[in-house]
Amino acid sequence: MFRTEPGRRRKGTALALLAAATLVVSLTGCAADRITPGEARGRAGADGKNGAAARGAVDCAKAKCIALTFDAGPGEDTPRLLDILKEKQVHATFFLLGEKHVVRHPEVVKRISGEGHEVANHTWTHRILTDIDADEVRDELSRTQDAIARITGKKPTLMRPPQGRTDDTVTEVSRELGLSQVLWSITAKDYSTEDTALIRQRVLDQAHGDGIILLHDIYGGTVPAVPGIIDELKRRGYTFVTVPELIAPGKPEPGAIYRPEKDD
Template sequence: MPKTGLVGGIALLVAAVTGCGAVAASPDVGDPLPSEPTMIDYVDPSQVYGLNVRTVAAGDAADPHVYASYPSIDDPSGLNDAPGLNDRLQRTVKEQLARFWRDASRDSELPHREFNIDWQFTAASDEVIGVRLRIGESVGTAWSESRTTLWYDRRDRRVLDSSGLLKDRAALEELASLVRERLTGLRPRVNPRAIKADPRFFDSLGFNPRGDLVVEFDDHQVGAASLGRVAVAVPASDVEHLLSAAGARARRAAVGEAAGATGTRNPELWKEFIAEAGVPKPPAASSQTGSVDCAKAKCVALTYDDGPGPDTGRLLDILGRSHARATFFSLGTSASARPELLKRMMREGHLVGNHTWSHRDLTALPDIKVTDQINRAQYALTHTVGQVPGLIRPPYGAADDRIASIAGELGLAVVRWSTDTGDIRGTDPKAIADKAVAGARPGAIILMHDVHAPTVDATPEILRRLREKGYTFVTVPELYGSRGMTSGRTYTSGDSENPGSSEDRGGGSVTLQRPPTP
């Protein structure tokens, strides 16, 4: 958990170790209120009907490293559809990404340029949906984060910036004064005088389970980025009269009072959750392991990263019709949103591996954050599929001896690839299929992405052409047969001449042609 300092309802999360800033606390069964007042109790995304996760990515070995994800609520019945919110989220991501590309192009010689967006639901009910985006970036060696929370008022069918939760300009000015008062006395670490009655300072507002208003600041707004997340909890009694009608609905949704509110604050649910978490889980394995001897058959492993996404179900249909199995390296954020797809993967003989929580370049993180990125995803995946993943594919294929060592301590083998189809950079299914087929050989590990629709379109052709060449499609561990895979070792292919070792550094090089768009 983050290191926390409390001063009158203020939290300075210094050197936070979590991948997404504020994290929902795990309260005692009898007391669902987190002890830290600025912690927001995020909604379980799997409880939001019609949810899909949209992604934007730019290559696997490229610099800059770009990955952004955001939710999209696509209820075909229209009863819970939120097109305005979907459009606004996509536009926000596009704008942030365009700004990053401009900055990165000006500083193209600086090392380690990375851009990342992840998200959480701050509330979800029949009345209101709240979506918090955390935007992180580095151009050079410094990592900084900004946060913005958008609210969708389902009653009025409109999207609100966080400042829209307040009645008017006078309410914004009073809130700014309240926040300055609570920050006073923390100098020189923070500067309360920097706060203005400007919506840009109040673009990430939420509520803790008690109904207090939580105000989050971007890095550099009121203090150095090294402070981590700076947030203030203003008591509900002090802000209730400042809220607009939409703001009052948002508060009810966040504390679970609204009709149709979702969340995990029910003590009985917590009892079940804790009890289930304590049950030992078996190692993850394909339900069809042992049906193919890759020492005799021509085996190839198709692997898909970053999902599950909107097209993952269609991909599973395609693989099922061809009786082919694959390995899915799933993100913790996306897996939490679509757990039913991971369960289906395992039922149908596929294998689920770890792709970290939010797709950060692990080589740019300190050990404690690397561990957190892996462990959070590992917990989400294990809880969903009932088995413990034994494989990890680091985002961008970025893994060195340090990352392999940490993975080994966590019981994971590192998997890269022998063939990069370049699918994340291309939109032509035939070109993707051509690269997959050209790179196939016995024991090949082929890199693709199930969040990319052209990849799913290419899969039937890949299966047909490789099967005509005599290939059998298996999960990654099946390539190694009785040799097995060893935690902490890095594998790029399963052929007998290259069994994989900590010295393997395979992976395709990437040249970015143009900035991607959502």
């Protein structure tokens, strides 16, 4: 579904139609099932806050935090992205696809984990989870869990459903597998353009505290936009964190849906 081979991995018509729906979020659960980063921190209580302070973690209740996330890799541009993140001293969250990505680039997956980034699950084949039954949802998620664990020694605790589509069945299976669901509040729609300047500007225009940025490290215009995004948001006073750091001292709850609210 996502081409990453040499010759450039450009989307076909079918992929473009699928990706164009990434802003369509189907949430059939109760609104209370959706947790903002601030709510997650608040649920942790005073003991959790003291523990976070003792570990020297960023306190996103005080700092202006933002989480940079990448979907559907790793791909041929991911090593360059990792070089940029290392140079900028930024940690990100990578929602990885199993088939044709994790299994083809185990050394990159190992590097992502080894350099302190959060490794997360984006399913095995990018099937829309709300269109399939519970056993198929379980297969999509568990196969990627196992593939990542074989490489890194650890199963992810976070997943992102393709196109952000989730429902009660997806939530229940995610809970069973120990996975929290992570959505987003900032998107560059980088599946629709290779214009690096436009990708950069779209992210900067939407940036807000406690935000989660959605990008894809498999499209040609995205990785070149990352240095400018990081530099400008740092200039604006943002601190880059992984998704678990964004909600710390809270811990991701299996099955829960984490989705930031945009500033008005």
